[in-house]
Amino acid sequence: MTALAVEIERSDSEARRHFTVEVGEPTMVLDVLLALQRTDASLAFRYSCRVAMCGTCTIRVDGRPVLACRTPVLLGADGLLLEPLAGLPVVRDLIVDTTPFSTAWRSVEPWFTPRADAEPRVLAADDPSREAIESGLDCISCGACWTACDLAGAEHRFLGPAALNRAMTLAADARDGARDRRLRLVSQEGGVTRCHYIHGCSGACPKGIDPAASIRRLRRWSIGAGR
Amino acid sequence: MPGADAPLPVLETDVAIIGSGGAGLMCALHAAAADPRLSITIVSKGAVGRSGCTRMVQGGFNAVLGEGDSLESHFRDTLEGGHYLNDQELAWTLVNEAPRVIQELEEQFGCLFDRTATGELDLKPFGGQSFDRTVHRADQTGLEIMSRLRDQVFRIGARELEDWRALDLLFDQHGELSGLTVLDTRSGQAAVMLARVVVVATGGSATMYRIAAPAREKTGDGVAMCYRAGLELRDMEMLQFHPTGLVAGTSALTGTVLEEGLRGAGAQLRNRLGERYMERVDPERLERSTRDVVARASYTEIVEGRGTPAGGVLLDISHLGAAEVERRFGEMAARTRLIGADLAVGPVEVSPTAHFHMGGVVIDPDCLTSVHGLLVAGEDSGGTHGANRLGGNGVAESTVFGARAGETAAAIIGGRGLYMPEPELVAASVERAYAPLRREGGQPPFALTDRLKDTMWVHCGLVRTREGLLQAREQLAELAKESSRVAVAGPRDANPAWQQAIDLESQLTVARLIVESALVREESRGAHFRADFPERDDESWLRAIVVERGRDGEPELTTRPVELTRLATGGRMLEQA
Amino acid sequence: MSALQVVFVAALTALLLGVVLFSAFTVRAALVVRPTTARGSWLVRIGRASNRDVQRWAFVAHRATGVAVFAFLLLHVFDVALFTLSPARFDDVHELYGTAPMRVFECLLFFAILFHTFNGLRLVLLDVAEIRLSTARRLLHVAVALTAVAGTAASVVILKPVVA
Numbered sequence: 001m002t003a004l005a006v007e008i009e010r011s012d013s014e015a016r017r018h019f020t021v022e023v024g025e026p027t028m029v030l031d032v033l034l035a036l037q038r039t040d041a042s043l044a045f046r047y048s049c050r051v052a053m054c055g056t057c058t059i060r061v062d063g064r065p066v067l068a069c070r071t072p073v074l075l076g077a078d079g080l081l082l083e084p085l086a087g088l089p090v091v092r093d094l095i096v097d098t099t100p101f102s103t104a105w106r107s108v109e110p111w112f113t114p115r116a117d118a119e120p121r122v123l124a125a126d127d128p129s130r131e132a133i134e135s136g137l138d139c140i141s142c143g144a145c146w147t148a149c150d151l152a153g154a155e156h157r158f159l160g161p162a163a164l165n166r167a168m169t170l171a172a173d174a175r176d177g178a179r180d181r182r183l184r185l186v187s188q189e190g191g192v193t194r195c196h197y198i199h200g201c202s203g204a205c206p207k208g209i210d211p212a213a214s215i216r217r218l219r220r221w222s223i224g225a226g227r
Numbered sequence: 228m229p230g231a232d233a234p235l236p237v238l239e240t241d242v243a244i245i246g247s248g249g250a251g252l253m254c255a256l257h258a259a260a261a262d263p264r265l266s267i268t269i270v271s272k273g274a275v276g277r278s279g280c281t282r283m284v285q286g287g288f289n290a291v292l293g294e295g296d297s298l299e300s301h302f303r304d305t306l307e308g309g310h311y312l313n314d315q316e317l318a319w320t321l322v323n324e325a326p327r328v329i330q331e332l333e334e335q336f337g338c339l340f341d342r343t344a345t346g347e348l349d350l351k352p353f354g355g356q357s358f359d360r361t362v363h364r365a366d367q368t369g370l371e372i373m374s375r376l377r378d379q380v381f382r383i384g385a386r387e388l389e390d391w392r393a394l395d396l397l398f399d400q401h402g403e404l405s406g407l408t409v410l411d412t413r414s415g416q417a418a419v420m421l422a423r424v425v426v427v428a429t430g431g432s433a434t435m436y437r438i439a440a441p442a443r444e445k446t447g448d449g450v451a452m453c454y455r456a457g458l459e460l461r462d463m464e465m466l467q468f469h470p471t472g473l474v475a476g477t478s479a480l481t482g483t484v485l486e487e488g489l490r491g492a493g494a495q496l497r498n499r500l501g502e503r504y505m506e507r508v509d510p511e512r513l514e515r516s517t518r519d520v521v522a523r524a525s526y527t528e529i530v531e532g533r534g535t536p537a538g539g540v541l542l543d544i545s546h547l548g549a550a551e552v553e554r555r556f557g558e559m560a561a562r563t564r565l566i567g568a569d570l571a572v573g574p575v576e577v578s579p580t581a582h583f584h585m586g587g588v589v590i591d592p593d594c595l596t597s598v599h600g601l602l603v604a605g606e607d608s609g610g611t612h613g614a615n616r617l618g619g620n621g622v623a624e625s626t627v628f629g630a631r632a633g634e635t636a637a638a639i640i641g642g643r644g645l646y647m648p649e650p651e652l653v654a655a656s657v658e659r660a661y662a663p664l665r666r667e668g669g670q671p672p673f674a675l676t677d678r679l680k681d682t683m684w685v686h687c688g689l690v691r692t693r694e695g696l697l698q699a700r701e702q703l704a705e706l707a708k709e710s711s712r713v714a715v716a717g718p719r720d721a722n723p724a725w726q727q728a729i730d731l732e733s734q735l736t737v738a739r740l741i742v743e744s745a746l747v748r749e750e751s752r753g754a755h756f757r758a759d760f761p762e763r764d765d766e767s768w769l770r771a772i773v774v775e776r777g778r779d780g781e782p783e784l785t786t787r788p789v790e791l792t793r794l795a796t797g798g799r800m801l802e803q804a
Numbered sequence: 805m806s807a808l809q810v811v812f813v814a815a816l817t818a819l820l821l822g823v824v825l826f827s828a829f830t831v832r833a834a835l836v837v838r839p840t841t842a843r844g845s846w847l848v849r850i851g852r853a854s855n856r857d858v859q860r861w862a863f864v865a866h867r868a869t870g871v872a873v874f875a876f877l878l879l880h881v882f883d884v885a886l887f888t889l890s891p892a893r894f895d896d897v898h899e900l901y902g903t904a905p906m907r908v909f910e911c912l913l914f915f916a917i918l919f920h921t922f923n924g925l926r927l928v929l930l931d932v933a934e935i936r937l938s939t940a941r942r943l944l945h946v947a948v949a950l951t952a953v954a955g956t957a958a959s960v961v962i963l964k965p966v967v968a
Binding site for chain 1: 840862927937940
């Protein structure tokens with residue numbers, strides 16, 4: 001066991017910020033939070049599944065957006081700084097209100113719409129659209145990309161990497177009947193043309209998705225579709 | 228507590244759905260499809276569509292879709308796996324509707340399941356099944372299903388109360404269901420929700436064990452709520468342990484499931500001495516045996532000192548080759564690397580982990596309960612899986628019965644109005660929720676939660692005895708007493724410690740019912756193993772244990788014979804009238 | 805130093821200062837929305853010095869080099885335009901281009917042009933073709949390598965007269 005200094009950004013300026021916690025091997029940042037909750041029961045943070053599926057434990061560790069359950073604490077590190085996600089309103093301590101993120105997601109009409117002629121009905125393993133869809137499929141809506149993007153959440157009305165990535169997976173899907181409508185949606189102000197190629201999202205995604213590539217692809221497809 | 232004594236806000240809705248996992252969201256979608264004018268409210272203790280366990284399903288979804296497979300065969304496997312304790316009508320409904328739901332998920336909601344090059348669904352082998360029938364998307368099937376359901380819920384525009392928990396069911400003076408009390412955990416404000424139909428779909432309660440797999444939210448709220456409201460619960464002693472939970476020291480990663488598909492794909496279990504003990508326990512099915520058998524075998528190895536120093540056994544699939552493991556089980560391999568092991572190249576330490584509650588509220592195939600206007604779907608219900616659930620039947624249950632609950636809700640809503648709840652019920656419910664905040668001098672709930680988990684793991688776990696269960700009963704009574712002194716200093720907004728105090732109440736309620744039911748069942752069947760009665764006894768115990776809250780507030784237990792409506796024990800299909 | 809030369813040097817200095825300020829602004833823009841008190845905050849904000857964030861660094865470098873090249877081009881248009889006023893004045897200013905400090909500046913300028921070119925071509929490639937994340941990062945390594953090699957070679961040529 002090693003002692004680790006932890007600093008936590010709190011909403012209440014009176015609340016305790018500095019802690020020391022004993023960590024062993026293996027310890028995730030989530031384990032640190034659960035241990036600290038026993039020192040200070042008023043500490044607010046969020047988690048659910050512990051296995052990188054729910055995407056609710058996203059916080060910033062030393063400034064970087066990560067999943068607390070998926071981020072090992074390195075023994076011998078000289079301390080941890082834990083902050084809430086940026087670009088989203090803070091509810092309390094490490095809990096943020098993800099409404100801007102889900103509003104953006106909703107605005108690309110993320111639901112699948114079967115084609116009127118229902119053809120193709122299914123996609124075989126070697127169907128060319130599968131690879132494109134699968135490259136963006138395992139998004140857990142954790143919001144790490146939103147925080148890592150310099151535009152999303154910064155009054156630019158940018159839909160953000162995750163919503164556009166979702167739009168890409170639908171536009172790539174030969175079974176989906178709303179491709180044209182969706183391409184028009186993402187061509188509007190705040191859509192694909194807002195991306196600055198900063199690639200913060202692709203560096204931050206805990207699921208290894210490359211949302212910037214999804215946006216580029218969507219941009220190629222939407223040329224002409226916006227008219 | 229400021230504001231707590233002011234008149235509570237009142238919300239109104241046609242259908243109130245508690246829970247936003249597979250059952251809750253399917254219910255919302257099917258209710259909206261049946262009648263688009265319905266106002267639907269989803270009450271979700273965590274993020275909508277991102278809490279609960281459907282999302283964590285790695286393995287897949289059992290449905291009869293392959294050539295040569297039959298509904299009868301799936302049904303037989305489900306009953307064999309459930310040791311004939313199942314409600315056969317529920318199990319039949321499950322088996323019968325699963326293929327339709329898969330088709331709906333894929334063709335209406337756009338789920339992308341793995342298919343072969345010829346376009347057939349890629350069906351993989353799972354434990355306890357006579358045919359490969361598990362539909363999946365790599366090892367993240369639940370994520371795909373839940374993400375697409377969540378997207379569809381955006382389409383229907385249901386009212387979403389995210390981070391709101393349901394407290395209690397409410398009734399009017401004549402006993403008509405009138406809705407529920409709810410608590411916005413972000414602001415800490417309680418409210419009354421009047422609803423014409425309430426659907427309980429909160430998921431199970433397996434988090435009350437020291438080593439456990441489910442998501443944080445699953446603390447038995449739904450079952451406890453229904454019990455308090457006087458509904459009948461069945462098979463409460465049947466709590467499944469998944470054989471392969473990760474062992475990761477004190478990390479919260481401990482107990483998280485490494486999926487069934489690993490064993491289906493040929494993963495081997497060995498003890499510390501290198502012995503493949505399933506050869507001894509079930510030489511025919513080996514690791515592909517049912518979960519109850521494999522879990523107990525591993526537990527026995529560990530308890531008898533043949534486990535690893537950290538208290539596990541070794542699961543090894545590296546013989547498939549690193550690239551193949553990476554392709555099929557990538558998420559899990561990544562998880563094991565976090566703790567310094569690697570599924571792709573060598574053995575990983577695993578232990579049985581509390582996983583799924585087969586028991587729950589008594590329902591019929593339309594999800595109706597004994598209370599008019601109250602429906603229950605998914606893990607909160609009991610009977611579908613009997614004494615043991617097959618891997619791949621869980622997500623099938625949530626989606627199949629969620630869908631049915633939605634349709635039933637739309638069908639019965641015409642006969643239901645809005646009823647004003649009894650004020651005393653509302654006051655008592657809200658008072659119970661706020662109590663930990665108002666108390667002074669007590670301790671936060673953490674230590675009690677730990678003790679509950681230890682008690683259940685040691686005395687009411689994979690191997691049970693009368694003595695152990697009696698001890699558990701005693702310890703639970705003590706915990707219940709101490710829990711009435713739990714205090715949380717505040718604040719009331721977004722306070723996980725306070726929420727955990729409320730969770731603890733639900734967990735203690737359900738834990739007690741598990742222990743009491745386990746004491747009654749003096750035989751061994753499926754997940755319930757009594758060392759003092761190690762044999763299955765069909766002669767006297769082909770019966771479900773039913774528990775309800777008696778007039779004195781104490782649990783009343785009765786037994787009820789299982790009706791063999793379709794399949795006799797031993798596997799003979801009965802003629803259907 | 806003639807008056808005109810002083811004006812040129814002053815303009816060049818102002819221009820360099822402008823580039824530095826603009827780069828700082830690019831970094832700040834991210835910080836304004838997402839303040840952090842993490843150690844070495846602005847560096848951390850842009851990205852760790854790891855391959856994961858290498859494209860993020862490239863974005864900042866691309867902006868800074870772009871502005872630098874553009875600003876110098878403006879100045880250069882003016883100093884070349886002097887020839888139409890008077891060839892003597894043109895010669896006067898252009899004497900500076902041969903001095904050692906100016907040659908060092910030219911080397912830096914050349915590195916900037918090279919990086920902006922190669923990375924720009926990379927971005928065009930990303931735009932028109934399907935390129936995986938790992939390949940995109942590898943392409944950036946290539947762009948940096950090409951910049952280093954070509955820049956060093958050119959620097960040798962530029963600096964040779966003053967070093968010798």
